[in-house]
Amino acid sequence: MxxxxxxxxxxxxxxxxxxxxxxxxxxxxxxxxxxxxxxxxxxxxxxxxxxxxxxxxxxxxxxxxxxxxxxxxxxxxxxxxxxxxxxxxxxxxxxxxxxxxxxxxxxxxxxxxxxxxxxxxxxxxxxxxxxxxxxxxxxxxxxxxxxxxxxxxxxxxxxxxxPVPRALADAVAELTDAEAVRRLLTEAVRGGHCEPVAVVRELTRAKLLGRAHVVAAVDSLVAEGRSAAEDRLYRMVRECGLPDPVWNVDLRLPGGPHLGGVDAYWPDHAVAVELDTRAPLPDHRDDDALWSEYARKREHLERLGITVVYTTPKKLRDCPEQQAAVVRTALMASGDRDPAAYVVVLPRWPG
Structure with missing residues (x-):
């Protein structure tokens, strides 16, 4: 047969x-x-x-x-x-x-x-x-x-x-070409496949952040992720009809200490927006410590009467209208609050 x-x-x-x-x-x-x-x-x-x-x-x-x-x-x-x-x-x-x-x-x-x-x-x-x-x-x-x-x-x-972050980590584990690693990590973020925090978390889990060429690619990835998130924030403000803020500024008390940088600030309303782009970093700083820095800054600003709205790249990607509504509510509520302390607004320079 x-x-x-x-x-x-x-x-x-x-x-x-x-x-x-x-x-x-x-x-x-x-x-x-x-x-x-x-x-x-x-x-x-x-x-x-x-x-x-x-x-x-x-x-x-x-x-x-x-x-x-x-x-x-x-x-x-x-x-x-x-x-x-x-x-x-x-x-x-x-x-x-x-x-x-x-x-x-x-x-x-x-x-x-x-x-x-x-x-x-x-x-x-x-x-x-x-x-x-x-x-x-x-x-x-x-x-x-x-x-x-x-x-x-x-x-x-x-x-x-x-999932993309796990597939990336398994691919990067076998790659020794620094440029190939950088291209893959950058495409993951630029192409909207995932957020940098998810990628870096998988690379950390796979113990790949001890490799110099991977660390260099992660630096590029984090920068790429922040740039993409800032673009989403600009687009949200424009497309959802929010008033124009001042972008990427440092806040200081007159003659006093530096209060911290924010991604967007409405001086007439004392409302700030900050992007939460935390990720496990190659220098192994603890994530809880990073969050403590955010919390301390927010507490200090709010004691001065400044409302701080935190958002994430994922929220800006998945539900920008909802994030715009949160900001709009904060702006509208500013007239019902006690006047905020006067702060100096300065450009935030890279690095």
Whole structure:
């Protein structure tokens, strides 16, 4: 018995094209293909080929990028998730197809839409996260990364993909080119994929901030993130019809101490806006200490009658109208407050 037409179209009608083209040995058994028949079909010059151990490509040509990603996940997935019933049931329709396997690294970033990563068919290696206790070796083009904390995947094109910050950290762990690292981190923020704080948190967790080229890229990332957040703040004020503030200023008491810098200030209303762009920094300053600095400054300013509105890059991105309403309320309430202390407003110079 031969299998030039590998599997019954009827038995595969519930699968997508790529799932018809790449199957595991377990799945082939479920469709009635014996081990001997599989071996025969995968012979040199035969109609099938072994893509990875126990993963079969059901055509003789090179795999597409989609097939390579699908094959990597099938190789790494828990075996119980690989069996496909001949006739799907309502229960099997919702079973995770790639249980305990998540794409990460450059492959994941490509799927997230990054422009500075190779296309799936050009990747030398595909990184897949699996639980730490899984016994699974890297093989072929698949690199297995064990982790005690398997991230909740984002579905992209039907594939389980690590969130951008985790995928970045796993990619950066293998990169020694400082410019390549900087491009990836910058694109993550400039492209709106995530905020700098999330990226730096993952780099810290992965213990990558001891590498000089990563620290340099993080400096660029933090600057990029603050610039993007300032642009969002300018846009919020303009598009939501708020009165123009003075931007990026230092506040001082006349002949007295420096009170701190703020990102926007309305002198006639004594209302300030400050961006909270805290992130774990390469010098390992404690995040609680950074927040204490914010809190002390806010308390001091409010004792002088100045209302301080804190906002974050994420809030400005996701709900600018809501943030504008908070600022507008503070401006309108200024007439009901006691007059604020007189303060000197000076340009805030970089550095």
């Amino acid at each position: 031969t299998h030039d037409a590998p599997l019954s179209p009827r038995s595969l009608s519930h699968l997508s094209d790529v799932h018809r083209r790449v199957l595991t040995a377990v799945q082939l058994r479920a469709h009635g293909v014996t081990p001997a028949e599989q071996t025969e079909q995968c012979r040199p010059g035969g109609p099938w080929r072994e893509l990875l151990p126990n993963v079969v490509l059901l055509h003789p040509g090179p795999p597409t990028g989609e097939e390579r990603l699908h094959g990597a996940l099938l190789y790494a997935a828990r075996a119980a998730a690989q069996a496909v019933p001949v006739q799907p049931t309502s229960a099997s329709a919702h079973r995770p197809r790639y249980a305990e396997a998540v794409l990460t690294g450059l492959a994941a970033l490509t799927l997230h839409g990054f422009s500075h990563t190779p296309a799936p068919d050009a990747l030398d290696r595909v990184d897949v996260l699996v639980p730490r206790l899984r016994r699974l070796r890297s093989t072929g083009y698949v690199r297995v990364l064990r982790t005690a904390d398997l991230p909740v995947p984002h579905p992209v094109s039907g594939l389980p993909v690590a």
